[in-house]
Amino acid sequence: MTWFVTFLGAALVMAIVRDMFHTIWHPTRHGGLSRLVMTGIWRLTSRLGPRRRAAGLAGPLGMVCVVAVWALTVAAGWALIYWPHMPEGFSYSSGLVPAEHTGPVDALYVSLVTLTTLGLGDIAPAEGWLRVVGPLESLVGFALLSATMAWVLGVYPALARRRTLALRLSHVRGGVTSRELDSDGGATVLNGLASTVSAITVDFLQYTESYYFYDGDENISLPRQIDHAVVLAELGASARHPDARLAARVLHRALDDLAAVLDERFLHTGAATAAVFASYARDHGGHTGSQPAPGR
Structure with missing residues (x-):
């Protein structure tokens, strides 16, 4: 079960990376998830009538929602990778009791801190392969930020x-x-x-x-x-x-x-x-x- 959850998290991360690739860098394809979000918001605003759609929110709001879905799904995916290996695979600062910080919220916290490259250090990977995975998540977070900027500057x-x-x-x-x-x-x-x-x-x-x-x-x-x-x-x-x-x-x-x-x-x-x-x-x-x- 431990490795099943870990592989599920890795699958989520890979799905988002693929979606980002096909949305931003592939010239003739469009990511499946991002297109679902954009079309969903477009259809939702169409119910407001053509006059109210003139506010022009569908496109910008859709892009914001796509980026938010990417970021949250990547963070959740990496949290699933970390969660089954807490606390034994992590080191904790002296003020924390490891047994009290092993839940999904703690795993999500570690994931968000790593994804945003904050590096607070109160909970950090200690097991060998987790010490490699952590920096990889930071690289994905940097790629997500760079890709979002490139996307906006291209659109x-x-x-x-x-x-x-x-x-x-x-x-x-x-x-x-x-x-x-x-x-x-x-x-x-x-x-x-x-x-x-x-x-x-x-x-x-x-x-x-x-x-x-x-x-x-x-x-x-x-x-x-x-x-x-x-x-x-x-x-x-x-x-x-x-x-x-x-x-x-x-x-x-x-x-x-x-x-x-x-x-x-x-x-x-x-x-x-x-x-x-x-x-x-x-x-x-x-x-x-x-x-x-x-x-x-």
Whole structure:
């Protein structure tokens, strides 16, 4: 029974390390536990209605909850490793009676002190292999802190790129005509949009949790602006200028790729690009209809 509890604790620790790896460092996978937490909070906030979701708490709150689950589960896992070996495997300071400090709370205390690298020393591993395991937990705690910082520093630039694309589309919506698209300048605009859409697609692959951030302002909300990019691609496809037609085809392909990623990872509609974007807008509390086409 002693070693069963120890192996159970080690399994918990390994499960969290794996989840951290697939969430933060693996570019095309997403950790199972972290995704469950993020989607759970997203669905919970969706019950508040699209207007109240505009506070934008789902994404940040989800990330905080994921980190908290990681930290608490790792601490509990290491506590299970320590607990069966208390008190004989540990040394106690002179003010403590070892027989009075052998419960799960004491094991959790030792685990938290080690995980946070406080090193108070009142209860410390004394048995050979436990003296090796203790520093390993400190390394995991340091990795958890570093990974959390890297995660946050990666997600928010991805959100900035997404919001910048939405804002640019809102500008183009009222300032570019179909005649202007039929030119070198129009080709440049379409190429720029295609490049940015491709970058956003990669962001959704690498930072899946960015999907769960709500943008209340319509002008910086990609779900509310992306359908205008579809309109621009359709207008550019009928242009006489060869560069504009080529750029429109590239933009159309980039939009198809974005819709495929959104549908595969989040929406699961199995529909065409326009319908996926409509579902994306609905999921983020936006309008589902297409934006008006630019003037001719």
